[in-house]
Every structure is written in structure tokens, then in C-alpha cells.
Amino acid sequence: MNMSGKSGAGRWHWLSGGRQRRQEEIILMLLCALSIPSILPFGVYRLLQGSWASAVVDMLLVAGMTAVIVHVWRTGRYQVASLLVTIFYSVGMLVTVYLRGVSLVYWVYPTMIAAYFVLRPAVAVAINSVGLLVLVGILTMQLEVVNLMTIVVTIGLVNLFAYIFAYRTGLQNKELHTAVELDFLTGVGNRRALDRKLSEYAQERRPQLESSLLLLDLDHFKQVNDQYGHAAGDKVLVRLAELMRRHTRSSDRIFRYGGEEFAIMASGAGLNAAAVLAEGLRSAVASATLLEGHPITISIGVAYMNKARTPDDWLAAADKMLYAAKQGGRNAVRVAEDSIA
Numbered sequence: 001m002n003m004s005g006k007s008g009a010g011r012w013h014w015l016s017g018g019r020q021r022r023q024e025e026i027i028l029m030l031l032c033a034l035s036i037p038s039i040l041p042f043g044v045y046r047l048l049q050g051s052w053a054s055a056v057v058d059m060l061l062v063a064g065m066t067a068v069i070v071h072v073w074r075t076g077r078y079q080v081a082s083l084l085v086t087i088f089y090s091v092g093m094l095v096t097v098y099l100r101g102v103s104l105v106y107w108v109y110p111t112m113i114a115a116y117f118v119l120r121p122a123v124a125v126a127i128n129s130v131g132l133l134v135l136v137g138i139l140t141m142q143l144e145v146v147n148l149m150t151i152v153v154t155i156g157l158v159n160l161f162a163y164i165f166a167y168r169t170g171l172q173n174k175e176l177h178t179a180v181e182l183d184f185l186t187g188v189g190n191r192r193a194l195d196r197k198l199s200e201y202a203q204e205r206r207p208q209l210e211s212s213l214l215l216l217d218l219d220h221f222k223q224v225n226d227q228y229g230h231a232a233g234d235k236v237l238v239r240l241a242e243l244m245r246r247h248t249r250s251s252d253r254i255f256r257y258g259g260e261e262f263a264i265m266a267s268g269a270g271l272n273a274a275a276v277l278a279e280g281l282r283s284a285v286a287s288a289t290l291l292e293g294h295p296i297t298i299s300i301g302v303a304y305m306n307k308a309r310t311p312d313d314w315l316a317a318a319d320k321m322l323y324a325a326k327q328g329g330r331n332a333v334r335v336a337e338d339s340i341a
């Protein structure tokens with residue numbers, strides 16, 4: 001249930017306040033916003049009744065939810081807020097049951113389910129388990145064993161079902177994200193994955209490792225298609241992707257940038273190391289047999305992923321070098337020396 005992804009458009013646009021927001025932010029704010037009208041009337045009722053302790057708990061919950069909405073709305077930071085809201089909400093629910101008795105136990109169910117909407121399933125189940133233990137402690141004196149067991153079993157089942165549902169949804173989301181970012185022919189990342197990885201690197205405040213970008217393009221690939229057919233061309237692309245996997249580190253990321261063009265994000269590689277990697281790849285392709293009876297070569301442009309510049313600049317610099325490699329006769333590597341400055 002704890003879904004991920006950006007949501008700045010479409011159905012939720014009116015909730016975004018003019019900026020792109022993650023679904024988690026919106027779900028958390030919605031949950032808090034819906035809790036306020038659910039709790040506030042009871043708080044007012046208890047104030048009028050003179051049940052001060054219960055009224056204070058309800059009003060504190062309402063104030064807490066309002067503060068979370070304002071905080072998330074202004075900062076976009078939702079992770080710690082999600083955890084605090086769940087703990088705060090759970091404590092409020094337990095105090096209410098303690099103050100007003102078992103008739104308030106109905107609040108436990110929606111409260112516990114809500115945890116699965118804003119937290120990872122394992123964290124939600126951990127917090128709810130502690131809540132259940134405290135609840136049993138509170139109700140032990142008030143209930144017969146069979147009634148207490150009914151409450152424990154039903155709460156346990158609600159948590160089990162919510163956990164399974166949240167876990168399955170999380171897995172499906174992950175599979176969907178992976179499928180959306182894969183090139184179906186070669187199995188490497190697609191253009192969308194490349195764009196995401198580049199912008200993630202650009203947004204890292206203090207990147208752990210310097211990185212370089214390689215753009216690779218098959219030379220005279222049109223001839224291969226024309227002479228041997230599209231299926232043979234496809235086979236070359238698949239074999240090239242396999243060769244790139246073998247010749248790169250597991251931390252390097254490979255993408256299909258366009259039809260017969262690939263990109264490699266070489267993590268931990270400064271410009272010199274990236275140039276060595278590119279030259280190794282070029283000569284490996286030249287000496288491999290990607291297509292029986294026809295030599296295949298690649299040209300490569302290399303640029304440093306300078307944090308002072310943008311992903312578009314890195315791509316443009318590498319593309320310029322790729323163009324230079326093609327102009328220089330192909331089967332060549334060109335490095336953008338100025339991209340490091």
C-alpha cells in the first residue's frame with residue numbers, strides 16, 4: 001500500500017500546491033486530513049461532557065495531524081513524519097482505550113490499517129505488534145479471557161491481511177517499475193532509466209563516487225540490417241549488450257539510449273578510467289564476433305559527469321565526442337577533456 005512515485009499531474013494535481021509531489025506525501029496528507037473531521041467532533045463532544053482527559057487526547061491528535069499536513073505541505077519531507085504520525089496516532093488510540101474502556105477498541109482497527117498506507121509493511125507490523133501488546137495489558141483487567149482473545153485474534157488477522165496486501169502491492173510496484181525501465185530486446189536499462197539515473201546523480205548532494213558517461217554507437221549498422229536482415233541486426237544488439245556487461249563493473253549501469261546507441265554510466269570512474277574502459281570496450285567489440293562473416297565496430301564518446309553542469313550537458317558533451325569519433329573514421333574513442341573543468 002506504501003506506493004512510490006512522483007505525482008504532480010492528473011487526478012491529484014489540485015493537491016500538489018503547484019509542485020511535483022510523491023504519492024507518499026499526498027497519501028500522508030490525505031490520511032491526516034481525513035482523520036481530523038473523524039476525531040474533532042468527538043473531541044468537542046467530550047469537552048462539552050467535561051471529559052477533559054479524553055478531550056485533550058483528541059485535540060492533541062487533531063493538532064498533531066494539522067502540524068504534519070503543514071510540515072509535509074511546506075517541506076515535502078514525509079518519511080520521519082509518517083513514522084511519527086503512526087506512533088503518535090497509536091499512542092493516542094491506546095490512551096483513549098485506557099481512559100474510556102473497551103468500547104473504544106473499534107478505533108484500533110482503522111488506526112492499525114492506516115499504518116500500512118504510510119510505512120513499509122515490516123515497520124507497520126512492528127509498531128502495531130507493540131500497540132497490540134500494550135492494548136492487551138490495558139484490557140486484561142477489564143475483560144474475560146474469551147473476549148480479550150477475540151479482540152487479539154481479530155486485530156491479528158486485520159494486521160496479517162493488511163501486511164500481505166501491502167507486501168504484494170509493494171512487490172507489484174517494484175516489478176512494474178523494473179519493467180517500465182527495461183529495454184525488452186537487450187535487457188539493459190532504457191532511455192527512461194538513463195534519464196532517471198542521471199537526474200538522481202545530479203541531485204545527490206554529496207555523491208560518493210565521481211562518474212563518467214560513455215555514449216556508444218554501432219558503426220555502419222544500417223549496412224548490417226540491409227545486408228543480413230533486421231533479425232541479424234537484433235542479434236548484434238543483444239550480443240553487444242552481453243559484451244558490455246562482461247566488460248563493465250557491476251556498479252556500472254548500461255542503457256540503450258536509442259536504436260543502435262548505448263550509454264554507460266561508469267560509477268567510480270574519473271575521465272582517465274572512463275577513457276580506459278571505453279578503449280577496452282572498443283577493442284573487445286572489434287575483436288569479437290558479433291556477427292558471423294561481418295566485422296562489427298563501435299565508436300564511443302566519453303564525458304565527465306561534472307556536478308557543476310546538468311545531465312543534458314553531460315549527454316551533449318558525450319554526444320559531441322561520439323560525433324567526433326564518427327567523423328574521425330569510426331572504430332574510435334574520443335574523450336571530452338573540457339568536461340572536467
Ligand SMILES: Nc1nc2c(ncn2[C@@H]2O[C@H](COP(=O)(O)OP(=O)(O)OP(=O)(O)O)[C@@H](O)[C@H]2O)c(=O)[nH]1
Pocket residue numbers: 185217218219220221222223225229230231232233234237258259260326330
Ligand atoms: N536490427 C535493428 N536495427 C535497428 C534497431 N534500431 C535501429 N536500428 C537500425 O540502426 C540503423 C542506424 O542507421 P544510421 O543511423 O544510418 O547509422 P549507421 O548505419 O550505424 O551509421 P553510423 O552511425 O554513421 O556509423 C538503421 O538502419 C536502423 O534501422 C533495432 O532495434 N534493431
